[in-house]
Amino acid sequence: MSEVAQEKQDLPAIERCHVLICAGAACVASGAMEVEAAMKSKISALNLEAEVSLFDTGCVGTCDLGPVVIVYPEGTFYVKLKPADAEEIVTEHLLKGRVVQRLLSKDADHVEVPSIFEHPFFAKQKRIALRNLGVINPESIDEYIAVGGYASLGKVLEMTQDEVIKLVLDSGLRGRGGAGFPTGRKWAFAKAVEADQKYVIINGDEGDPGAFMDRSVLEGDPHSVIEGLAIAGYAIGATQGYAYVRAEYPLAIKRLQIAIDQAREYGLLGKGIFGKFDFDLEIRKGAGAFVCGEETALMRSIEGMRGQPRPKPPFPAVSGLWGKPTIINNVETLANVPAIIQNGPFWYSSFGTETSKGTKVFALAGNINNTGLIEVPFGTTLREVVFEIGGGIPNGKEFKAVQAGGPSGGCIPASLLDIPLDYESLQKAGAIVGSGGLIVMDSDTCMVDVARFFLEFTVDESCGQCTPCREGTKRMLEILTKITKGRGTLEDITKLETLAKAITQTSLCQLGITAPNPVLSTLRYFRDEYLAHVVDKTCPAKVCRELITFDILPDKCTGCTICARNCPTHAISGERKQAHVIDQSACIKCGECLVRCKFDAVVKV
Amino acid sequence: MEEIVARHRGRPGPLIPILDEVQTELGWLPRWAMIAVARGLDVPVADVYGVASFYSFFRLSPPGRTRVQVCMGTACYVRGSQQILDALERKLGIKAGDTTADRRFSLESVRCVGACSLAPVIVTGEDCHAKMTTAKLDKMLDACDP
Numbered sequence: 090m091s092e093v094a095q096e097k098q099d100l101p102a103i104e105r106c107h108v109l110i111c112a113g114a115a116c117v118a119s120g121a122m123e124v125e126a127a128m129k130s131k132i133s134a135l136n137l138e139a140e141v142s143l144f145d146t147g148c149v150g151t152c153d154l155g156p157v158v159i160v161y162p163e164g165t166f167y168v169k170l171k172p173a174d175a176e177e178i179v180t181e182h183l184l185k186g187r188v189v190q191r192l193l194s195k196d197a198d199h200v201e202v203p204s205i206f207e208h209p210f211f212a213k214q215k216r217i218a219l220r221n222l223g224v225i226n227p228e229s230i231d232e233y234i235a236v237g238g239y240a241s242l243g244k245v246l247e248m249t250q251d252e253v254i255k256l257v258l259d260s261g262l263r264g265r266g267g268a269g270f271p272t273g274r275k276w277a278f279a280k281a282v283e284a285d286q287k288y289v290i291i292n293g294d295e296g297d298p299g300a301f302m303d304r305s306v307l308e309g310d311p312h313s314v315i316e317g318l319a320i321a322g323y324a325i326g327a328t329q330g331y332a333y334v335r336a337e338y339p340l341a342i343k344r345l346q347i348a349i350d351q352a353r354e355y356g357l358l359g360k361g362i363f364g365k366f367d368f369d370l371e372i373r374k375g376a377g378a379f380v381c382g383e384e385t386a387l388m389r390s391i392e393g394m395r396g397q398p399r400p401k402p403p404f405p406a407v408s409g410l411w412g413k414p415t416i417i418n419n420v421e422t423l424a425n426v427p428a429i430i431q432n433g434p435f436w437y438s439s440f441g442t443e444t445s446k447g448t449k450v451f452a453l454a455g456n457i458n459n460t461g462l463i464e465v466p467f468g469t470t471l472r473e474v475v476f477e478i479g480g481g482i483p484n485g486k487e488f489k490a491v492q493a494g495g496p497s498g499g500c501i502p503a504s505l506l507d508i509p510l511d512y513e514s515l516q517k518a519g520a521i522v523g524s525g526g527l528i529v530m531d532s533d534t535c536m537v538d539v540a541r542f543f544l545e546f547t548v549d550e551s552c553g554q555c556t557p558c559r560e561g562t563k564r565m566l567e568i569l570t571k572i573t574k575g576r577g578t579l580e581d582i583t584k585l586e587t588l589a590k591a592i593t594q595t596s597l598c599q600l601g602i603t604a605p606n607p608v609l610s611t612l613r614y615f616r617d618e619y620l621a622h623v624v625d626k627t628c629p630a631k632v633c634r635e636l637i638t639f640d641i642l643p644d645k646c647t648g649c650t651i652c653a654r655n656c657p658t659h660a661i662s663g664e665r666k667q668a669h670v671i672d673q674s675a676c677i678k679c680g681e682c683l684v685r686c687k688f689d690a691v692v693k694v
Numbered sequence: 695m696e697e698i699v700a701r702h703r704g705r706p707g708p709l710i711p712i713l714d715e716v717q718t719e720l721g722w723l724p725r726w727a728m729i730a731v732a733r734g735l736d737v738p739v740a741d742v743y744g745v746a747s748f749y750s751f752f753r754l755s756p757p758g759r760t761r762v763q764v765c766m767g768t769a770c771y772v773r774g775s776q777q778i779l780d781a782l783e784r785k786l787g788i789k790a791g792d793t794t795a796d797r798r799f800s801l802e803s804v805r806c807v808g809a810c811s812l813a814p815v816i817v818t819g820e821d822c823h824a825k826m827t828t829a830k831l832d833k834m835l836d837a838c839d840p
Contacts, residue, residue, distance in 0.1 A: 115811050118822035152811030298767030298806035336751045376749030393709035395748040454769035454810035461811050528768045542771055657784050680777055
């Protein structure tokens with residue numbers, strides 16, 4: 090293997106520069122493909138094809154700056170490009186060597202950042218699982234091999250199964266899907282079981298709203314996940330793997346399939362890999378059920394049944410897919426494996442904290458300036474993530490909370506901003522690392538409404554098999570809805586707590602067990618907001634419709650009529666150039682007037 | 695139909711991939727198709743219907759020409775996707791999950807499409823509309839189905 094990699098690296102470098110276009114989902118949605126087409130045609134019009142190579146790369150992480158382009162070797166980082174800008178980069182930078190200053194990204198003080206290496210967004214990051222995103226072309230196995238890809242698989246096949254497992258155990262790698270179970274121990278259980286057939290599965294059913302790292306890794310570096318899975322397969326003695334990927338991620342499925350086909354062609358999947366090992370991999374599309382992120386439900390789904398969890402034990406490592414020993418690892422977990430093999434377990438465990446080793450990918454979204462994907466060592470504080478990497482809260486609003494861990498997680502308030510992000514600290518704070526979604530909320534977010542939102546999610550996604558989850562979450566949602574409508578009583582808050590306890594103690598799977606968490610954590614940190622809804626019948630964040638009214642400030646209203654024209658119920662009246670008024674009996678509180686008014690004359694009270 | 699079933703028959707866990715291909719072909723899963731799949735695999739129709747109705751990806755009624763999917767993930771929600779969904783319901787005169795009488799649009803509320811940094815997001819067909827506001831809706835609908 091190393092010879093192949095060496096040979097690839099020894100290729101004469103004929104190109105003057107490499108231009109990488111981020112082809113992550115966010116950049117594509119912002120027009121990256123149009124930018125690429127414009128660049129391509131300009132490059133060919135100027136006959137630069139021999140000197141400049143242009144290709145797609147995986148998610149760079151700066152999703153709110155898209156479409157982005159990186160020009161190597163300088164690492165010039167162009168952001169928010171339009172097709173016309175792309176042409177200018179070709180004629181100025183690629184042809185004449187002049188950096189187009191106005192298209193560079195800017196730091197917090199609006200100063201141009203000369204290269205990606207100096208960008209503040211990346212300064213505190215340590216990219217291991219994301220190591221190849223923004224560096225190689227995800228649709229080229231040659232590039233993956235050129236950066237050392239599949240060398241770890243080659244190395245592993247020289248080792249015994251137990252040596253591989255020990256190495257992963259020593260690294261301290263824990264499952265990145267949510268529960269944080271030590272990966273090496275999971276492998277050891279499955280290895281210890283004798284069976285004629287074993288399976289390994291990639292869990293790419295990234296259902297947590299607000300998490301998109303698995304999508305980005307599958308889209309941006311599919312080979313690392315395949316390599317990680319093949320290594321897992323060798324370690325436990327499995328010859329067949331499945332990749333369970335959400336149907337909502339068509340690009341991830343497409344790129345993973347391309348990678349599988351390439352790996353088969355190169356003999357890195359299939360019979361006799363390096364002459365020593367048989368292993369193959371097949372994609373199964375998830376069909377849109379959140380509960381299928383749970384291991385036993387996921388396996389039932391692959392078997393072609395309804396994705397309903399079953400009690401554990403027996404654990405999948407003993408009796409899993411079709412009753413055979415099976416391990417299921419998350420996409421991000423597997424993407425770490427080749428890097429750990431390559432650099433050694435103690436290199437990996439040198440990052441992070443005592444109990445949470447290595448790095449974790451977090452998806453930053455919500456009310457934050459720099460949304461996107463980041464990877465930091467465990468133990469980095471929430472404050473560093475939100476304010477240094479994330480650039481703080483937009484529009485001068487105040488930070489209120491971070492929702493960590495999706496529907497199974499909780500909200501962390503401003504008073505805990507210095508909490509280190511690791512498995513234990515987050516759990517103690519009533520949240521979880523989970524898959525790593527961090528949704529930042531500002532003072533305009535109502536925490537009771539957020540709790541209601543998550544319960545609505547759980548009620549939708551409960552598989553309906555066990556009563557505490559099916560009925561209990563429904564009752565909790567009813568109570569929360571009642572409170573947001575201003576009809577709650579103090580007794581309702583007690584009821585919520587009683588129900589939460591019962592659901593957690595008696596549900597069958599983690600979906601039910603953790604479902605009350607968003608309610609419990611908001612009750613813990615934002616009880617005063619619940620009390621405001623229940624006792625004062627007010628919504629402090631002015632979100633809950635039944636508790637607010639819209640009004641027009643006569644001294645600010647210019648009579649431009651835009652609110653009246655856009656009001657869906659014609660509840661606003663007034664003469665042109667005269668202050669308008671809202672007929673409260675006709676107002677449905679949709680907020681359209683507030684969004685449209687250019688003079689801040691519409692207010693919520 | 696027979697060809698799709700035949701291609702998967704004998705492979706482990708064939709039902710979901712078959713339903714997926716049938717839906718790609720027909721746009722949804724009519725009753726007759728589920729019966730045909732059940733016969734082809736020699737399993738009870740209830741099993742096929744049970745799976746089809748469990749997963750939100752499978753549609754049991756015909757969709758409109760353009761599927762308008764409003765993301766209701768957390769990031770989109772805190773950035774106002776509820777208001778956008780409400781506005782679309784008013785504009786199209788249907789509730790989420792329904793299709794307009796002229797079959798032009800079906801409106802769906804979906805759980806996180808993984809484009810959280812572009813919140814709030816609407817997906818129409820294969821297009822992803824970023825940072826949506828209620829003011830942009832008319833133009834978006836017109837562009838989808840002129």
